Amino acid sequence: MSNLASSVPQAMAPIAFGLATVGVSDRIDVGAAMMTTMVGAQVVAAVPIARFARRVEMSHGRLLRLLVLFRGLMLAGLMLAVLADAGIPLLLGMAALSGLTYGTVAGLLRAVVNGMVEARSLPRMLAILATLNELMFVAGPVLAATLGEVSIGTALGIMALAAALPAVLLPPISTSAHVEHAVSGRGLLPSAKPGFMLWLVAAGVGTAAIVGIEIGSVALAVSYDLPPARALVIVIPLCLASITGGLIISVRGRQPRIRSVVAMLTLTTAGLVLIALAPSLTVAIAGTVLVGLCVAPLATFYSLILDQLLPPSRRVEGFALLRTSQALGIVAVGALLTLTSPSIALGSAAGTILLVILWVAATYLPPQRPGSTDVITT
Structure with missing residues (x-):
């Protein structure tokens, strides 16, 4: 609560x-x-x-x-x-x-x-x-x-x-902020395991994509000769799909595997491309559904993976940085929408997520090497 x-x-x-x-x-x-x-x-x-x-x-x-x-x-x-x-x-x-x-x-x-x-x-x-x-x-x-x-x-x-x-x-919490403080004075990024920056970027870009659809929905509605108030026909399917994705991952109750994460990032990219290039409103709505279905499962994965990659004494700082990355995604897509158009902003988000997919594939999908991260399975 x-x-x-x-x-x-x-x-x-x-x-x-x-x-x-x-x-x-x-x-x-x-x-x-x-x-x-x-x-x-x-x-x-x-x-x-x-x-x-x-x-x-x-x-x-x-x-x-x-x-x-x-x-x-x-x-x-x-x-x-x-x-x-x-x-x-x-x-x-x-x-x-x-x-x-x-x-x-x-x-x-x-x-x-x-x-x-x-x-x-x-x-x-x-x-x-x-x-x-x-x-x-x-x-x-x-x-x-x-x-x-x-x-x-x-x-x-x-x-x-x-x-x-x-x-x-909040119930009584006994955990102290200074517990498990036996960590060197290094900064947060050197203290985290490999992959931390990758998932921060992925979370920020994913947030930018969602907010880009929500903020750009009015302009998208107008582009299909609808009154501005009909932007809800784009936003509501996005929200309903995101709730559905959340219910699915809640029932499963397991951390998504890396290949599932890549598949969801690919679906998100495809959905953004459909919205950006959609010849009709029906196609645009289909794109928002694809994006929405992946929102909650990806958010759950990011939270779990960062928990595994962070030293216990740096978790508060790391999760605050996650929020910062998401906020930067909001600022970036807001600027793109202000200076360009929803199609360009969403197309840019799709291109960035594609780069993230390549980054994930290069980091996790090859056979495990000695010393590589073992926090997730493929």
Whole structure:
């Protein structure tokens, strides 16, 4: 429940920020700027805060509660700023502060799961969390739009309460941030096993592909002579397919093999190409279904493989870096969509995933050599 509550502000933010700033400044682009500022703050602060978390003499639970309370307070401050018709600089500043701790909170929550779930049950639990996350990102915009129509203060207040909720929901956690600290002072990347950077890049590119479809859905709908509101015919199949993929991996309850991961990356590439080059809406929807089916299984795999590649004392930092990679993917695809078109942005994502497939094949598919990683099977 803490993971789910932590996702609520991020899921509601795009719609809520847009509605809030239209009321304050009559400019829609201010809401987009607030979202960009929030994500940018996450990118900048995630790893430094996680490194600080690794060094302080404080339990994971206490530190996590402090960070989520800080995030909730900043969102509450943002709500008050909107209700007071504050200026745009203050709104941007509060948005940045509210995103400051998100990456570290996500890393801590993911690390805490390891201590609460048996190793054999971890794949199923992560698959369930990935599925619930997809459900939240379907429900979040609807909730923000519904509440925002009535009262934008209520929508922002719900975001603040949800952000702080993990401080109440978390059970006592005895694991300390400084436990298993017998690691050299090397940086995170040298401390991780081979393959860590590969899966970080794969996660970032995968997130870019999903967000590219979601953000570009309006332009895609218009390109098929549909009104902008009909963008839902592209987004809804994507979300339903992602939930279906999450249910499948949850039932299986096992870590996907490397060949299955390559197959899912290939399907994702094919889906993106279909959307980018689709001669009809039906073909584009088929592409979104292919991409959506792979979302939750791949997210589960990335979480599991990074868990295996990271030293125990660097897991919080590593999972925060995973969130940073995904945030960078969002920023990159947003820039491409702004400067070019959905077809070019999605085609670029497909090309990048193809390079990732080649990287995976070169790293894992040849016969195992002495000293090569043994964390996954083919």
